[in-house]
Amino acid sequence: MSVRHAASGDVPELVRLRQILADRMAQDGSYPIDGHWHEAYAASLDERLESPDTAVYVVDAPEGGLAACGIGLIFDCFPGPTVPGGRYGYIQGMTTDPAHRRRGHSRAIMVMLMDWYRRADIRRVDLHATSDAESLYRELGFVVDDYPSLTWRNSS
Structure with a gap:
């Protein structure tokens, strides 16, 4: 298996994989899907x-298309106690395709992705996990943050 950077030609497969994730997330939570x-x-x-400030990594499926993908984003914010450099990551x-x-x-x-963040000197990376993947993220050092995470959604 080899991980590579995504290319423009991968976009249709990236959309397909994102739909798989959206369907899975809907099972765990109450995410409204547009x-x-x-x-x-x-x-x-x-x-x-x-x-x-974006890294998109993929693994090709042997039969064609993509087997898996992941996206890393870097955002700018005001520096503060938990983000002294003013930049943080989000995965x-x-x-991964069920097959x-x-x-x-x-x-x-x-x-x-974590190597990419380290090279960019990003010291905080957040993500939201489905119950399927939570154990992997914990093995890689992710923890539940004690600070509450709240979300607002425009319902109109």
Whole structure:
């Protein structure tokens, strides 16, 4: 297995994998899913693939397409006690196609993402986990933050 950077030609497969994740997340929580996100997601991915603040790693499936993917983002905020440099990371879209699970793809992608964050001197990385992947993230050093995480969604 080899992890590589995603290319523009991978965008349709990245959208497919994101749909798999959205369906799985809906099982764990009450995430409302808007049916019109695919085109905007594809356009945003294609635009950000070359950004120095975005890393998209993939593992190819032997039969073609993608077996797994993961996205790392770096955001700017005001420096403070928990983010002294004013930059933090967020991992989004970690997904493995069900036909390719339990083969180490997500772990390999996470190792690449965490190396990317370390090279960028990012000292805080957040993510949201499904119950399927929580143990992997804990093995890699992620912990439940004692500070409450709240979300606001516009219901209109």
